[in-house]
Amino acid sequence: MKLAVQVKLEPTPAQAAALEATLRACNEAATWVSGVAFEQDVKRNFALRELTYGEAKERWRLGAQAAQHVIKKTCDAYATLKANLKAGNLGRPGSKRYRQAAGKPIVFRRESAQPYDDRMLSWQSGDRRVSIWTVAGRLKDVAFTADERQLATLVLYRRGESDLVCRDGMWFLLATCEVPEAELNTDPVDFLGIDLGIVNIATTSDGEIMAGRALNRIRVRERGLRTKLQRKNTPSARRRLKKRRRKEARRARGINHKIAKHVVAEAERTSRGIALEDLGGIRARVRLRKPQRATLHSWSFHQLGQFIAYKARRAGVAVVHVDPAYTSRTCAECGHVDKASRVSQARFECRSCGFVDHADRNGSRNIRARARELWRRGAESTAPALPPQRRGGAGRKRSITASDARCASPAI
Incomplete structure (x- = not known):
């Protein structure tokens, strides 16, 4: 089963400034990609990538992987919006709330989370350090802290992407872990x-x-x-x-x-x-x-x-x-x-x-x-x-x- 393990980053002021600039650039690019997707009515990953990849990468100085994740994040946001509209979570079709949600492109906040894969982020769990891509270059010695149990889960089971998150001036990484499940008890006594x-x-x-x-x-x-x-x-x-x-x-x-x-x-x-x-x-x-x-x-x-x-x-x-x-x-x-x-x-x-x-x-x-x-x-x-x-x-x-x-x- 998938679990998200949260670790707190402890960047220096210079590193924090680079992380902040990275989140801002990625989310500005995502908002622009979202506008293109809405205007062209193209919300599938590969089709949208053909329309936006080159300009997003050059205009906001994004790396190749970052630009692809920005586009994928936008597509995922529209998929979530479609599911919520279909489920009725945003009101009935034709209602004011429904029209407001469906009638304009999605806008990403400056501090919205940004996904990272193993090409953009590497972990040195023993030293409690990460090496992470930013628009100012790669930061190779960013400290992080975590509970001992979380750290053990991270070392044993981390798989896939991690999300960079900023909350109230504090920086976190949410790492995806594939944790094994116990065998289901198919014969409970009660x-x-x-x-x-x-x-x-x-x-x-x-x-x-x-x-x-x-x-x-x-x-x-x-x-x-x-x-x-x-x-x-x-x-x-x-x-x-x-x-x-x-x-x-x-x-x-x-x-x-x-x-x-x-x-x-x-x-x-x-x-x-x-x-x-x-x-x-x-x-x-x-x-x-x-x-x-x-x-x-x-x-x-x-x-x-x-x-x-x-x-x-x-x-x-x-x-x-x-x-x-x-x-x-x-x-x-x-x-x-x-x-x-x-x-x-x-x-x-x-x-x-x-x-x-x-x-x-x-x-x-x-x-x-x-x-x-x-x-x-x-x-x-x-x-x-x-x-x-x-x-x-x-x-x-x-x-x-x-x-x-x-x-x-x-x-x-």
Whole structure:
């Protein structure tokens, strides 16, 4: 399976200036190539190369490999745009958003990532140095740092391209690694059901609750601070805003990694598979009041699902995605379905048999039962080889619309 290992570059000021000039030149060239592709309606790699290769190489002083990667990057961007338009991720055909996306050429930001292959980039992992091509010549002694485990993965499994990325003045290389997968457990003894939510990020069918209240409080505080700084709009406020960029996203990403690691380790230890809900399109279906929308849209369930999926593939654990419809209204003991049984965000009381349980644990048990049935019918593991495109609506998860959102509001 493919994984991206991130290493941080530690260039000198002169090296950083050369890297910055390289990214700027490559992305300006990519924007020009994109304009040609749009005007000529040529978005295939080899055909577009015939139209743009020579001028892009000469005008922006690009090397042969860099010019080819610029053209390929442009074609890949148009392929992604086409897929998103087809999937409805950019609105319905004819809508304003759809027309804005499809009616003009793609523009690349100055700091957009640039792919490098082994002709443009060589690694000396033992010395923690790289030799990298730039428009100012080849930089042969650029230092980098990485975690010991990442470095070991890099040495053993690096294959293919690496992306040069600049974030907030810091430089990174994202190296593609082909990591071997463990043999898939095709005969799990049971499934570990996972109910995903906003108040409780993940609840397992074993009864373990991984609460998200602390993360939600931090998000509310960060959102309020951003609003105050944006209103103030002084140089000092802008500096503070820039410093806090992506801090919330990094924190949420770290929490999701820890949850995914714990869930997969527990499933592997007990020889079980993992059952997840297919929540694709949930944001498009849910209707909430304005104060609750930011909370819903900051809910990173898709990222957590991806992390669980790729860690499960690496560990050989089967993953099954089930229809989430009515999992929060169905009694895990008797199967009775009733909206009134969901008394609150945290409490489930069956109106038929009187069974009482934590609402999220009850939902996770229903998810586990559906995964068992799917597996019995011959379903296969749905852990994707690559991160999937965001899909349009699957089943409906009713419990998110009101109780979860209210309990995750700033009043908590």
